[in-house]
Amino acid sequence: MESLQFDKGNGLVPAIVQDYESGDILMLAYINREAWEKTVATGKAHYWSRSRNTLWLKGETSGHVQIVKEILVDCDEDTVVFKVEQIGGAACHKGFRSCFFRRFDKGVFKVKDEPVFDPGEVYKK
Amino acid sequence: MESLQFDKGNGLVPAIVQDYESGDILMLAYINREAWEKTVATGKAHYWSRSRNTLWLKGETSGHVQIVKEILVDCDEDTVVFKVEQIGGAACHKGFRSCFFRRFDKGVFKVKDEPVFDPGEVYKK
Numbered sequence: 001m002e003s004l005q006f007d008k009g010n011g012l013v014p015a016i017v018q019d020y021e022s023g024d025i026l027m028l029a030y031i032n033r034e035a036w037e038k039t040v041a042t043g044k045a046h047y048w049s050r051s052r053n054t055l056w057l058k059g060e061t062s063g064h065v066q067i068v069k070e071i072l073v074d075c076d077e078d079t080v081v082f083k084v085e086q087i088g089g090a091a092c093h094k095g096f097r098s099c100f101f102r103r104f105d106k107g108v109f110k111v112k113d114e115p116v117f118d119p120g121e122v123y124k125k
Numbered sequence: 126m127e128s129l130q131f132d133k134g135n136g137l138v139p140a141i142v143q144d145y146e147s148g149d150i151l152m153l154a155y156i157n158r159e160a161w162e163k164t165v166a167t168g169k170a171h172y173w174s175r176s177r178n179t180l181w182l183k184g185e186t187s188g189h190v191q192i193v194k195e196i197l198v199d200c201d202e203d204t205v206v207f208k209v210e211q212i213g214g215a216a217c218h219k220g221f222r223s224c225f226f227r228r229f230d231k232g233v234f235k236v237k238d239e240p241v242f243d244p245g246e247v248y249k250k
Contacts, residue, residue: 001232016141016150023148025141025197028204040229072150072225073234075217079153081225092200100197100206104165107126109198 001040005078006033012048013078017091019098020069020083026091027099029058031080043068045082062122064088090116093123126165130203131158137173138203142216144223145194145208151216152224154183156205168193170207187247189213215241218248 004013012030019026029047031039034055038046045066049056059065066084073080092099095115102109129138137155144151154172156164159180163171170191174181184190191209198205217224220240227234 002229002234014139014153016153018150025143025150025206028139028141028199071229073227073229074153074224075219075221075226076224077234079224080229081150094200096200099199099201099204101200102198104127104196104198104205109127109202 003033004031004036004073004080005076006036008076008078012050013080015045015047016079016081017045017066018081018083020085024098025100026066026084026086026097039068039082040071045084058091059087062088062090062093064090066091088117093119095119095122128158129156129161129198129205130201131161133201133203137175138205140170140172141204141206142170142191143206143208145210149223150225151191151209151211151222164193164207165196170209183216184212187213187215187218189215191216213242218244220244220247 011032015029015031017026032048035046035048045058045068047056065087068082068084070083071080090097095117096113097116101113103112136157140154140156142151157173160171160173170183170193172181190212193207193209195208196205215222220242221238222241226238228237
């Protein structure tokens, strides 16, 4: 199986996550070799959490898993695009469909989207 | 003017570059504070080249500049999306419209797109 240039980025490669139907960009996350192999093997997006230092099945807590429909690879083999079906309709832990819910507008970041869930409800202690 | 969390990534923030009409992802590049400010001031995408260690006006050599139509900011303020009009129709130095011209298919990277220019012609010595 062909693999990616993990060594260039200290073992990590950024994954751009795009809605496979709308083309909206949902988030950017990072994968290591294990996350890459698990994603390919299971068809569900796995990432490496840089803050928690652990492999992470997206949606493990929220149930909002990402079914990977297509994987694109860039010219340098150090970035991928995951085209996904976002279960639950929301990729962002802040309750928005996309992590990119703000627009840079006249010098400030303005919220442009509506939240689709209440993070307080989904991530109960 | 609001800014980004450049300190988290050693002064750099990834910029996902998306065609503002088709929604296709063209490339991933990196910006530092100076590239961010020049992009905002000029409306043309500027990046930080990690290989050449220099500020870089995309299209400086090829003429294939990117007119920035919209900027989106993520929840952590450490990633942006530049929605651009790609002049010349090609973002990739290998002559393809998008750097993501290959698909991961049954374990191998397969070219899925047609090149739109000949890099040998555009990047003459």
